[in-house]
Amino acid sequence: MIPVQGFSGQRVGVLGLGRSGLATARALTAGGATPVVWDDSPEARAKAEAEGFTPEDLRRDNVLTTLACVVTSPGIPHLYPAPHPVLLRAMQLGVPLDNDIGLFFRSLGQQDWAAYDTAPRVVAITGSNGKSTTTALIAHILAESGREVQMAGNIGRGVLDIDPPGDGGVVVLELSSYQTDLARALTPDVAVFTNLSPDHLDRHHGMGGYFAAKRRLFAEGGPDRAVVGVDETEGWFLADQLAMGPMDDRVIRVSSGQKLETFGWSVFARKGFLSEWRKGRQIASADLRDIAGLPGAHNHQNAAAAWAAARALGLGPRDIEAALHSFAGLPHRSQLIRTLNGVRFVNDSKATNTDSAAQALRAFPRIRWIAGGMGKEGGISSLAPDLGNIRKAYLIGHSARDFALQLGATPQEICETMDRAVTRAAAEAEPGDVVLLAPAAASFDQYPNFEKRGEHFAALVAALPDP
Structure with missing residues (x-):
């Protein structure tokens, strides 16, 4: 405590x-x-x-x-x-x-820190998508490297429930916009911004308020290092606001898909390869293509952010790369549940909005897509460019019929329940297909939360008979 x-x-x-x-x-x-x-x-x-x-x-x-x-x-x-x-x-x-986050930051320092060889440090991660995976990945890298680490906030334990960190210990926090918006103290040593997409807009009175809540993590306390995803305009703006110029290496820009070779410090992933650049030259690289726990470009962005944070804490590239390969992924986030007769069953129940669903749809070929629930404003119309890999959609929950209308010519079936969707998708799937739960909707019509929805999917898949 x-x-x-x-x-x-x-x-x-x-x-x-x-x-x-x-x-x-x-x-x-x-x-x-x-x-x-x-x-x-x-x-x-x-x-x-x-x-x-x-x-x-x-x-x-x-x-x-x-x-x-x-x-x-x-x-x-x-x-x-x-x-x-x-x-x-x-x-x-x-x-x-x-809030408890503000109390945590004002209370973390202890008198015995003066006797430590290395003062404890705090890494805080915020953003719209990928926060949990990035947080868990950073903690995993630190643990695999022999560092004392605790994970808290929106994942793991409550921030005030953790043990006081020891000599050289690191606390890794996942922070939502609800938490950063009100905390009176926000002083992480390393702050990470993953990305931004519309979410919780009623709580923040629109995108401007939502981004402002995320930005407070960087503006209030002035972290020693800021890791900023620049795959949206808001990320470019935040990095520009924090840096004194393009060579200011207190800001580490990260991306999935863009080359970032002209900055003081950057980490980016393209076509499955991660590159770290400093002052105009590449100093490290890693092949992400065969890492089962990090499939798809969105997870490669998470890997780039975690790599940057770990490097800011002084870890070496070889240790980080080895830890990436041993990362199993998080439940309900592109989680491989089972491979049956050449068909992969993947649980991405955390994909509660269209942006995160789009990332999942881009990560796999030949998809049999289980989607639906309590749809959000606009439904799934924004997913139109990402439907090319879908062999068939199996629609569940309150928004099943609305989603069916928006899918147009994409093959589809209204299944209503998860049980029927899994049964039908498994029966029709062929070797090489991926049965993907990426609902693009909240779970509250049929489940108390996305975790229970994902657990039900996983249980149904586990119960499928062997060939």
């Missing part, structure tokens, strides 16, 4: 008592503060009481005015589409707002 510093002897509100809220309450207690906890759900309040915390109604002014700060969970809106009433009233009363 990371005890929260700076609030000893003070009352601190905690709004939202899920995983991060309860972890925050514990860490506040460890740091000498008194957590004042509240959740709109009676069940969540009861769970907090079972841990020994006493809920107090934060909707009351006479409670809010006693607080030094209100710490809110990331899922609770503080601005758009409308702030939670407790947070709005806290702002009107002048009570500062923060």
